[in-house]
Amino acid sequence: MEVRLFATLERFLPPGSRDGVALLDVPDGSTASDVARRLGIPAGFERVLLVNGREARPDRTLAPGDVLDLYPPLAGGASRLA
Secondary structure: OEEEEOHHHHHHOOOOOEOOEEEOOOOOOOEHHHHHHHOOOOOOOOOEEEEOOEEOOOOOEOOOOOEEEEEOOOOOOOOOOO
């Protein structure tokens, strides 16, 4: 499966990865959390994840051919004025 890490998460890519992308063999039934753990991303580390371009939960089971994108938390947006 293809895993793409962005910004500060790129430091968790395995050796030999290029341009923020790693190709991993993952066991059947693996979840997005399993993949993050395998890469050494600490449990509870806040992140945004997409599977095949759609937002997904960490417990999402992955299928062969899926693409997993992991982003650090995103900040910004409008604030409410009192």
